[in-house]
Amino acid sequence: MEFDKFMLNPEKLKNYCDPSIFDFETTDEAPSLTGLVGQERAMKSVNFGFNVDKPGYNIYLAGSPGTGKTSYAKAMANDRAEKAPTPSDWCYVFNFKKPEEPKALELPPGEGKHFCKTMRELIENARAELPKALKEQTFEERKAQLVKEFQNKRSKLMDKLNQIGEEYGFRFKHTSSGIVTIPMVEGKEINEEEYEKLDEDKRREIEEKSSEIQVHVMKIIREIREEERELKDKLDNLREEMALSSLAPLMKPLKERYEKNESVKEYLEQVENDILDNLDKFTASQDESQGAMFPFLKTDAQTDDFFLRYEINLLVDNSDLSGAPVIVETNPTFYNLLGKMEYVNKMGTTTTDFTQIKPGALHRANGGFLILQANDLLRNPVSYNALKRVLNTRELRIENMGEQMGVIAVSSLRPEPIPIDLKVLIVGTRQIYQLLYNYEEDFSKLFKIKADFDETMERSNVNVHKMASFIYSHCKEKNLRPFTAAAVAKVIEHSSRLADHQQKLSTRFNDMVELAYESDTWAKIDDKNTVNKEHVERAIDEKVYRSNRPEEKIQELIDENILMIDTREKVIGQVNGLAVNDLGDFRFGKPFRITANTFSGKKGIINIEREAKLSGKIHDKGVMILSSYLGDVFFQEMPFSLSCSLCCEQSYGMIDGDSASSTELYAILSSLADAPIKQNIAVTGSVNQKGEIQPVGGITEKIEGYFATCKNKGFTGNEGVIIPKQNEKNLNLSDEIIDAVKEGKFNVYSITSISEGIEILTELPSGLEDEDPSEDSIYMRAKNQIKEFQKTPKEKEDNKNEEKEEKTNDTPE
Incomplete structure (x- = not known):
């Protein structure tokens, strides 16, 4: 043939x-x-995603590792960022109305540094100038005048009180502890001892008059206290007036600079009011003896803790940025994404304040682009849920992770959320994309653009x-x-x-x-x-x-005939198959022996690997297809009555895939037809129910693996492999194999059907597709064998007797 x-x-x-x-x-x-x-489809998708500025049009870049997804995402984001406006700076400041809720201030890009610097200078200048303003001669003179006016009013009230007292026989004196009532007898003041010596009637008289005069005393006392309060208010107003006259020039440049920024303007007004409300903190001595000798006994006025409220926490500083930011977060933990509130230890107690708020990647990327790896993000489920919430609400709120996980929050601070406007790019595999798309309801709403990298x-x-x-x-x-x-x-x-x-x-x-x-x-x-x-x-x-150490070890086993691979003989029901071992960083092909035994029965094909639970689902499917093919070819006119056992010899691990299904079918046909198969030709390829050969993967490695075996065992010139016709375009063989083919040492056969393959392996006509197959064809030999399997023991015995009689009759007398 x-x-x-x-x-x-x-x-x-x-x-x-x-x-x-x-x-x-x-x-x-x-x-x-x-x-x-080579990524036109993905490039168009990414470009379109960047052009859509509506919510939800974030981008998922899907594809295998190493296809340039991350590099392209960075390049495109940087290109877009250069043309985009620079986003605002963001600060957190003290909330004078609700200290537990720090306020967020938005400033033009680059203004954050200036605002921090000028606010710090403002407070330093205020701490230096306000004490001076309250020690000026003008202040002291106006203060003395107010005190003098008060003293005059108080003296007049005391004179009025004494006039009333004289009518009742009493005299009043104003002391540090209040107004003291002194009884008078015969025009003279008496002390307590003298009072005790008076007779009972006189003392009763004095007590009665004392009760009567108390009404007048209380009235005068109320008036004096009212004057004291009025003096205090006047002194406070004077202090504020003098302080404001000193503070206003310091505040004026800031107010003018941020006149159009309502949030900053409001904050500056609150700062001004708070300074005036806390003048004592600004005018307290900084080097009192007690504080200097015992720092741990300092009051708030003697320490800088109070003045933290005037600090500016510059959360996002875009002063050095030209265009929009591009942030690649390689460790997207909850805090690295959303920011956090740090804690400091003070005398054994952990505390925090608005100056301890730290930004996350979302803060830094606000107004620009954030690039994340899907694997890294999904290793932190809390991070993914937090990212979803930010993209859904379009605002970024810094929270303690404990609040997200339903436990008691550690911090009492609740910073004001910051509005977010950015494009998120997630880089990952197609498998992760499909899982998220099918099982995560928000994913399809938030990542509407898929860029598929081939x-x-x-x-x-x-x-x-x-x-x-x-x-x-x-x-x-x-x-x-x-x-x-x-x-x-x-x-x-x-x-x-x-x-x-x-x-x-x-x-x-x-x-x-x-x-x-x-x-x-x-x-x-x-x-x-x-x-x-x-x-x-x-x-x-x-x-x-x-x-390739594992490949060499396996080849050694083949060379030593521990793994039995025959490349010279012809054997019935035995074929050399080809498999691929994938180690991740390296894959290689190796031959393995497939054997089949056929015998009378109705069990069909017995997959020994499946019985031993070493067969995968795809391999099981391939074996079932063989049953279907055999039924279509041999059992159209008679019941299925065949038992066959299939085995991948010397396999001790899981076997999956259908690339050996054609090899298994050749072994079965060889066993049925009693036709030996050439062992110098190895086979790969799957088969469908119609006997057509289908392409398989790893074709190059499979051929190279068998070539190495043939080379070590010695070439006879008849070695080769049978592959599916469709796999011709997948061949990228080594130069050594190509040279061997040129020299006639090795051959590669390309076929489309089982019929072609069995003819190459057995050198017999297949007859599988012929209308009138010859008696020596594989088809007729196999069919005759099946008919023998179907005979009863009596029919077989009768046949034997007939054969004996024929031989006897043919014997010459």
Whole structure:
């Protein structure tokens, strides 16, 4: 039989990149890269998301790691930020009406620093000038005049009281403890001893008169106290007047500067009123002996604690910012996102105040862009819920985490919330996006833009040259050696291998960056000024060598026949399959043996892996498809009566996937038809119910894994692999395999159906798709065997007797 038509030419095993397509000798002559390569869909999505300035149009950048999502998000955000206005500064100040609720003040960008500085200068000047104002001669003279007027009024009232007292036989004196009543006898004041010596009638008379005069005394006392209160008010007014005359020039520049800012204007008025209400704090001596000798006994007036109320907590300072902010928060904990209130220890007690309020990433990004990693954000569920609340309410409130988790709050401060206007960009995988979209009801409302980053791009001439520009730009940015055109061509070929497609390139630029770094290192070790093709090949090979120890150990087991793989004989019901082991940083192919035994019965196909609970769901599905295929081909006109056991030999772990289903079917057909299969050809590919071969993944690694086994066991010239026709475009085989194909040592067969595959493996006609199959075909041999399985023991015995009789009759006498 002729099988050359199924063999692939060496040209189809890899898509080489010709260095001559580049019009440069080294990348130093290549143009710089502008924009992102191969992500037109994602770029349009991100650009549209930036243009929509309505709530909820935040952006989720979805795709595999290393596709440039974060870098592009930063680049686009920075580009937009440069053209955007600089957002306001934000301050927290003391709330004189409700100290437990600090007020938030919005200031033009850059004004925050000035406001802090001028307020600090204001208080310092007030503490210096107000005591002077209250010691000026004018103040003392006006104060003395008020006191003198009071004393005159009090003297007149006392004279009036004494006049009344004389009528009743009493005299009054004003002492520090109040007004004292002194009885008089015969025109003379008497003391307590003299009073006790008076007879009882006289004392009763004095007591009666004392009771009568108390009404007049109380009236006079009320008038004196009223005068005292009036004096105090006049003195306070005088102090405030004098203080205000000194304070007004200090306040005037601030009031004029912030005349149009109502919130700041209101705050300054409150500051002014509070200073006048607390003049004693400003005029208290700062070096009293007690305070100087015993600082721990200082009162509020002797310490600076009181004056914290006039401090400005500059929460967000955009004085050095040109355009909008771009914040990348790598650790989005609750406090890092929303800010926090810090605590200080004072004499064993933790306290806080508005000056201890610290900003979070949302504060710093307000008016601009915040970039977060989905993994980092979702590791902190409280952070994600807090972010949702901020985006829903469009205001940022600093709270204690304990309040979010339903426990007692530690702090009594409740700062005024700050309005938020920003664009949030979350970078993550598609799986996380789907989970959030399906199970988090607010997510679809808050992140309406999805930017989907592809892992591959077309290997067009434009993209190939853009890849060269990417290499040049990165070499220039990181001070790497320039790449030659041949080295760039090798990078292009490796990119196609990573993309697992001859006509595509990988967009996982992180892998390209690693290759550039390592190739540059090998050029340095080789003491070369440019990175050549050999350096790129060395970098690729060395990266494999650092990770392929498990592959080598498995190959050793195969070489020592501990893992039994036959590459020379023909065996019934046995096929070499191909599998891929993925270690994360490295994946490799390895052959494994699949065997099938068929016998009489009605159990169908017995998947030994499934019985041993070592078979995954997809593998189970593939085995069930085999039953369907066999039923369609052999049991249309008779009941299904077949038992078959399938086994992946020497497998001790979980098996999943359907890429071995065609291999398993070949083993079954071989066993049914009693047709030996060539062991020098390994097989991969899944099969559907109609017997069509379907593509599988990891085709390059599978072929390379079997090639290594054949190489170690020694080539006979008949070794090869059978792959699905659709996988031809996925081939990116090593140069060693391609050379072996050119020399006729190794072959790659490409097929579309089970019929083609079984003919290559057995060198017998399949008959599976023929209307009139020959008796020697796989189909007829298998069907005849099934009919034998269906015979009863009596029918089998009768057949044997008939055969004996025929032999006897045929024997010559």
